[in-house]
Amino acid sequence: MSDNNKPTKKPSTAADKSTTKNTNKKPASGKVTKPLRRASAAKSAQTGGKSTNDRSSNNNAEKDDTKNRSTKLFGRMKNKDTQGAYTSVKNRKSKKTIFSKAFGASSRGGFENDKNRFRTVWGIALIILALLIGRAYYLQVANAQFYQDKGDELITSVRTQKSYRGMITDRNNLPLAVSAPLATVSFSPHDYAREYYELKRVKITNPDSPQLQARMQKRLDNMELTTLAAAANLPVTELQKATAIDDNIDVTDEEAVKAALPSGAGSHYLPLLNKVTPEIAQSVSSLDFPGVYEKNFFQRYYPQPQPNSQVLGFMGQSANDPEGGYEGRAGIERQYEKALSGKDGKVLVLKDAKQNSLKEIKQLEPEIAGQNVALTIDSRLQYLLYKELEKVGRLQQARWSTGMIVDVQTGEVLALSTWPSFNSNNLNEMTGENQRNRALLDVFEPGSVMKPFTVAAALDSDKYTPTSLIDTNPGSIRVRGYTIRDHNNLGIINLATLLQKSSNVASTKIALSLPPAAITNMQKQFGFGTKTPLQFPGEGSGLVTTPKEKETARRATVSYGYGLEVTVAQIAQAYAALAAGGVMHPLTLVKGTDRPPSKRIMAHEKAMSIVQMLELVTAEGGTAKAAAIDGYRVAGKTGTSRRINPDGGYYTDQYRNVFAGMVPASNPKLVGVILVEDPRGLHYAGLTTAPVFHNVMKEALRLYNVPLDKPLQTE
Numbered sequence: 187m188s189d190n191n192k193p194t195k196k197p198s199t200a201a202d203k204s205t206t207k208n209t210n211k212k213p214a215s216g217k218v219t220k221p222l223r224r225a226s227a228a229k230s231a232q233t234g235g236k237s238t239n240d241r242s243s244n245n246n247a248e249k250d251d252t253k254n255r256s257t258k259l260f261g262r263m264k265n266k267d268t269q270g271a272y273t274s275v276k277n278r279k280s281k282k283t284i285f286s287k288a289f290g291a292s293s294r295g296g297f298e299n300d301k302n303r304f305r306t307v308w309g310i311a312l313i314i315l316a317l318l319i320g321r322a323y324y325l326q327v328a329n330a331q332f333y334q335d336k337g338d339e340l341i342t343s344v345r346t347q348k349s350y351r352g353m354i355t356d357r358n359n360l361p362l363a364v365s366a367p368l369a370t371v372s373f374s375p376h377d378y379a380r381e382y383y384e385l386k387r388v389k390i391t392n393p394d395s396p397q398l399q400a401r402m403q404k405r406l407d408n409m410e411l412t413t414l415a416a417a418a419n420l421p422v423t424e425l426q427k428a429t430a431i432d433d434n435i436d437v438t439d440e441e442a443v444k445a446a447l448p449s450g451a452g453s454h455y456l457p458l459l460n461k462v463t464p465e466i467a468q469s470v471s472s473l474d475f476p477g478v479y480e481k482n483f484f485q486r487y488y489p490q491p492q493p494n495s496q497v498l499g500f501m502g503q504s505a506n507d508p509e510g511g512y513e514g515r516a517g518i519e520r521q522y523e524k525a526l527s528g529k530d531g532k533v534l535v536l537k538d539a540k541q542n543s544l545k546e547i548k549q550l551e552p553e554i555a556g557q558n559v560a561l562t563i564d565s566r567l568q569y570l571l572y573k574e575l576e577k578v579g580r581l582q583q584a585r586w587s588t589g590m591i592v593d594v595q596t597g598e599v600l601a602l603s604t605w606p607s608f609n610s611n612n613l614n615e616m617t618g619e620n621q622r623n624r625a626l627l628d629v630f631e632p633g634s635v636m637k638p639f640t641v642a643a644a645l646d647s648d649k650y651t652p653t654s655l656i657d658t659n660p661g662s663i664r665v666r667g668y669t670i671r672d673h674n675n676l677g678i679i680n681l682a683t684l685l686q687k688s689s690n691v692a693s694t695k696i697a698l699s700l701p702p703a704a705i706t707n708m709q710k711q712f713g714f715g716t717k718t719p720l721q722f723p724g725e726g727s728g729l730v731t732t733p734k735e736k737e738t739a740r741r742a743t744v745s746y747g748y749g750l751e752v753t754v755a756q757i758a759q760a761y762a763a764l765a766a767g768g769v770m771h772p773l774t775l776v777k778g779t780d781r782p783p784s785k786r787i788m789a790h791e792k793a794m795s796i797v798q799m800l801e802l803v804t805a806e807g808g809t810a811k812a813a814a815i816d817g818y819r820v821a822g823k824t825g826t827s828r829r830i831n832p833d834g835g836y837y838t839d840q841y842r843n844v845f846a847g848m849v850p851a852s853n854p855k856l857v858g859v860i861l862v863e864d865p866r867g868l869h870y871a872g873l874t875t876a877p878v879f880h881n882v883m884k885e886a887l888r889l890y891n892v893p894l895d896k897p898l899q900t901e
Contacts, residue, residue, distance in 0.1 A: 344550060347531035348511070351484055352556030354498055354518055354526070356565040357598075357777065363498050363519070363610075365484040369467035371459040373414070375428040375448040378477035382409060382429075383446070387437040409476060417470045418458040428456055461485065486512070486519075488610040490565060493572035493603050495610045496623035497563065497775075499723075516621065518559060520723050522776070528556035560777040562598035567591060570885050574878045575605040575860075582865035582874055588624040589860045589878065590758045591886060594848065597762060597771030597784075599720075600856070600886070602626075624861070625754035626718075629726040633827030634688045635757060635846050636709065636747035638764065638796050641681050643708035644696045645792045652795050655680055658691040666739040670694050685823060686802035688809055690746045697745035698738060705745050706732040711787050712760035712770070714752050719772035719781045728752045747825060754844075758859045761846045765821075765854035768793035797821050801851050804876075813847055813876035815884050817894040821854070822847025822879065824871035829864060840864050843871035845879050849887060850895040858883055 325333060354363035389402040411429065415422035428448065435442045447453075459467055464482065471480040486501045488494065499517020513527065514520035531553030533546050571589050579587040591601040604624045608615040622628065644650035661675030672691050676683065684692040697705050709715065715730030729751040733740035743749040755773060763770040768788030772781045800821035804814045809824045825844035828836035843862045848854040860875040860882075868874050 341536060342534055342547065343537050345533050345535050345546075347533055347553045348483060349528035349530050349553050350555045351486070352526045352528065352558045354559050354561065356561055356563045356568070357600075358564065359560065360565050361489055362494050362561065362563070362565065363486060363488050366487045367464055367482065368461045368485050369459070369464050369471075369480055369482045370457065370461060371418070371467050371470045371478065371480050373418075373425070373428075373456045373458050373475075374454050374477040374479065375425075375430070375456060376453045376477075378409070378475075379429050379431060379447050380443075381476040382406070382431060383435075383437045383443045385409075387443075390437060413473065414458075414470070414475050414478070417473060420458065425456075428452060486610075490569065491610040492607040493568045494563070494565075495607045496604050496621060497561075497602050498610065500610050500613060500616065500621075516723065517623065518561070518776070521721070522559050525557045526559060529554040562593075562600065562775055562777055563602065564600045564889070566889060567601040567882075567886055568603055571601040571882050572603040572605065572607070574881050575603060578862055578865075578874060578878050579605045582862060582867040584865045585863040586619075586624055587860070587862045587878075588628075588754055589858065589882070590625045590754050591856060591858045591882065592758045592762045592773065594762050594765045594854045594857055595771070597759070597773050597781075599758075599773055599775045601882075602775070623722065623724075624863075625859075626720065626722045626725045627753075629728050629751040629753055630842060630861075631748050631750065631827050631830065632752050632757060632844055633747040633825035633842065634690075635823050635825035635844050636750075636752075637685055637688065637693055637745070638800060638823055639708050639712055639714075639760065640693050640696055640705055640745045641685065641796055641799070642712075642764075642788060642792070643700060643704045644681065645795070646708065646788065647700055647704060649699065650681065650696070652681055652799070656684065656689075656692040656695055658689055658695075661691065663691050663694055663742075665694065665698075665742045668739050668742075670742060682799040682802055685796075685799045686805075686808050688824065693745040694742040697741050702735050702737070702741055703732045705741070706730050706750075709744075709750070712763055714750065714756050714760065718753075718755045718759055720755065720775050722775070725755070726751075726753050728756055747827060754859050754861055757844070757846050758857055761848060761859065762857045763787060764793050764796055765848040765857055766793075797848065797851055797854065800847075804847070809870075810845060810847070810872045810876040810879075812872060813845060813879045815849060815880055815887070817896055817898045818849050818887060818892075819851035819896050820847055820849050820883075821851040822876075824876065826869065826871045841869045843869070843874045845871050845875035847879050847883070849883050850892065852895040855890070855892050856883060856886055858886075 351365040353361050353365070355361055385402045385406050389399050389406075392398050411425045412422050414420075415425050430446070430448055432446050435446050437443060458470055458478070467480055467482075470478065488498065497517055499519035499521075500515055501512040501519060502515035504511050504513040514523040519526065529551075532550040534548050534550055535546050571591065575587040575589055578584070586605060588604040589601070590599065592599055602623075602625055604622070606620045608617070608620045641650075644654075645652070655678050657678045658672060658676045659678070662669055662671040664670075670690050672687070672689050676687055676689055676692075679687070679689060679692060683689070709730050715728050717725050717727045731750070733744060733749075740749050759770070759773050762773075767790040769784055769786050771784045774781050798821070800823055801819055802808050803810050803822055803824065804820040805811070810822055813822055814820050823846055825842075825846075827842050827844075828838070829840040829842055831837050841864065843865060844859070846857070846859045848857045858879050860878045862871075862874045862878075865874050
């Protein structure tokens with residue numbers, strides 16, 4: 187190949203060198219320093235006017251040369267583009283992303299690239315907008331109540347308004363249990379000192395505001411401890427010692443103030459007035475003194491505590507009340523807790539930064555006062571009964587004594603009491619023994635007071651009549667290896683004498699002559715073995731078990747009151763049914779409550795014949811002559827039974843005395859049952875319980891103006 191055909195190398199100029207050296211420097215601002223030559227023009231200048239054949243023969247060599255020159259040419263163009271030389275949109279082929287930093291005239295462009303960038307930017311904006319809208323919806327709509335409540339907690343609080351507990355009254359609307367409004371006023375030395383130092387700080391740090399200083403000084407003057415001490419009737423030195431105010435500290439120094447505040451026991455609570463009436467508490471709370479707080483509550487008060495304590499029960503602190511409220515724990519207070527307590531109200535109050543209530547905003551839940559509960563108890567008769575029970579208990583050195591009086595025609599309990607008792611206003615006197623309502627909770631073997639129901643079973647069987655005779659000779663009977671005795675040989679007697687002399691032998695012969703279930707069925711018919719309709723908390727149900735055919739010993743003992751368990755309330759209910767002519771009026775202790783309907787359990791004639799037989803018990807020759815009341819016919823029955831020995835068998839020197847009776851016998855109005863447990867003086871019911879019945883019923887007949895049914899005895 188000739189030298190002319192060799193590709194000529196263009197000498198590099200100074201401008202080219204300068205361009206090469208400045209590629210890493212800051213690009214120019216778009217000034218064109220040298221026009222670019224097109225590649226085809228340069229090629230045409232070199233080839234000149236040579237023929238086509240020559241060019242054709244050197245085609246391959248020219249292609250290589252053209253390629254090399256094009257590379258150099260476009261390299262220079264790229265460098266110049268970096269310096270800011272203008273290039274057409276068509277020749278811009280930058281591979282930089284939209285986040286790359288651009289210099290000078292942008293080499294990026296094109297409709298497709300701009301459209302993508304536009305969509306990307308707006309997509310991000312829409313996502314951010316959607317997040318903002320979603321967050322706003324969550325805060326203001328979906329979870330608005332939560333944040334609203336959080337805000338309210340900072341400035342408001344819910345205060346409980348204690349409801350007034352209903353009264354318990356007797357049948358004549360005399361109060362037996364009332365709720366007295368009381369208040370406790372306390373003082374916080376810590377809060378007082380903090381307020382004192384804060385007022386002084388505001389006064390000192392605002393010298394340019396005389397009006398503010400005057401207000402602060404006025405509030406400081408109203409914080410004189412002598413005023414509070416005089417209202418609370420306390421020595422001012424005690425309050426000064428508790429607050430420990432130091433006027434020499436720098437009140438602008440937060441740490442110094444914090445160290446000077448009272449701390450330790452009594453720094454947040456110092457009682458000024460404890461459990462006083464609201465009128466007395468008002469004398470202190472009306473001062474609007476810093477650090478003084480008042481708490482109002484109701485305290486239960488019992489005007490006649492001892493006679494009524496076991497019936498009414500008592501109040502105890504509720505474990506379910508965070509504010510330490512009280513609830514009924516026994517007796518009527520517990521049985522009617524829901525009706526008596528009512529429902530506490532709730533009030534939304536505005537509070538300051540120190541959590542002090544400023545004012546009531548609105549009532550959230552209305553306060554519902556408790557209902558009054560009216561008992562059938564006559565507080566006059568209740569007091570008489572308790573005093574007689576206390577008298578016989580102390581005189582006979584008994585373990586305890588209890589009694590119950592019932593209205594025959596309605597089944598209403600007029601009196602129900604137990605000795606020993608306790609003061610319901612001072613629970614420190616209460617023990618596990620003296621808080622028991624013995625007449626309803628305790629079960630025992632009643633003894634001979636059950637013999638009228640043995641006679642009732644005999645009459646109901648039609649095998650016996652009131653004139654039927656029973657041979658009790660020789661005063662004892664042998665049954666299954668056991669000997670059953672009377673106090674003496676009564677010989678041949680009728681049913682009336684059986685009750686008058688309390689014959690165990692005659693009762694046994696009746697029981698063995700009847701079917702095995704005859705006696706116990708009659709006892710169950712009169713309510714023994716099941717709880718009374720009183721449904722008193724913890725009431726005993728007793729136990730009456732029907733003996734089998736071959737259990738002759740049990741059949742015998744059940745007939746005279748052994749081998750079964752009853753309560754005083756069950757005895758009173760059964761005797762009231764006899765006195766009502768065989769009609770059972772379920773017992774009731776609270777007026778206006780639902781109770782089972784009355785029902786007839788025995789023919790009127792037969793029931794009244796038993797009442798007439800029981801009159802002989804209180805007459806001359808009977809076992810309870812001491813129960814007789816001048817001017818009235820009295821019917822009743824004594825019961826003297828041995829106490830069970832936990833080690834087996836019965837005590838030989840411990841007894842239980844019971845008397846159940848009704849007055850007046852011609853048309854019974856009242857039934858009373860008296861029980862004395864383990865008397866140490868006299869052992870027979872006719873000498874211990876019968877006199878108590880006499881004393882109580884004599885006054886009861888007078889209180890209720892019951893007419894005489896027998897001539898008065900005269901000297």
